[in-house]
Amino acid sequence: MYEQLAKSIGEKVALTAAEFDLCKTFFIPKKIRKKQTLLLEGDVCTYNAFIEKGILRSYTTDAKGNEHIIQFAFEGWWITDLSSFLMGENSTYTIEAIEDSELLLLTAAAREELMNALPVFERYQRLLLENAYIALQARVNSALTATAEEKYTKLTIAYPDIVARVPQHMIASYLGLTPETLSRVRKQITLRK
């Protein structure tokens, strides 16, 4: 139940078995079914969710009712609405499971307590946030400068199983493309092979 968390922490900082046992006591294990929401737009986000198994997505909905996917989160990833989670503001995102998923939830209070109890966890969180910021910059850069084909290619290279696990219309939404454009791009890539 905590394998991915152990792996994620172990890749960034060193934690003894006893420290990891202590760390586990701060997390709420939670199963969520496909299409169930963990956070609804407008609610305050009270959890930072770590994914042990499954896939989640965060999205926002525009005035016309169109969904715009902000993030996918796979096994070993974290997902939350950070400003809502840290500032207590109403969320601008909905977070929903794409597959049946197993999560470990951390409240803001538990996160603070955990960082006090295990200062190394604070370093782990800092490294995560740095990586997330770098990824965000890359995503903005790609959104502004890359062609549709470049965006799709980059995504499938970075996350090879995304095509098999995530519906095409969601990938299109994440890339800021229409489903028709994505379909055309995929056809072009296939024809070239």
Next chain:
Amino acid sequence: MQNVRTIAVIGAAEKRNFTVLKELGEQYQLLLFDKDQDALSEIHESLLAQNRHGYIEKMDCAVNASWEADIIILSGFCINDAAAVEKIKEVATAKIIIVLENEEEFTSSINNQLSFDLIFPHSKIVEIINLSIDENTEKEFLLEGHNSKALDTVSGIFEGCGFTTYISQLN
């Protein structure tokens, strides 16, 4: 993210808790489990008959029910069944566990009662004793526990269902 949306009820076939489950089912998703699956089916059907649009599901595994839940209620058979409650320990970390008892159940079992604080050292235990004498009287509950936030959360849930609660915070 709302903190409480799904409640697992382990030992849901206990008939004396029907009113509580009926009211909870109006506002929360309920995942019901009992080792007596026939009695559970009866309760499940009765609850659905009173609340057709409710999300009330019969589960065949206490662990899965508790894993999905934000709050776990232990009642009926499992109040004195250590083996049954031990199974859900791993998926109950950091969650509120409500031990729901009737007054007579509480009085008769007080000497050989399981120590839920010891079984679930990383959960927040709230013991609820139903003080109501019969079905016709106003539902009143005494809430006992060490964690003030958990007591407030559970009190909010029960008061929100129209019940009266009295909080007793233990040291």
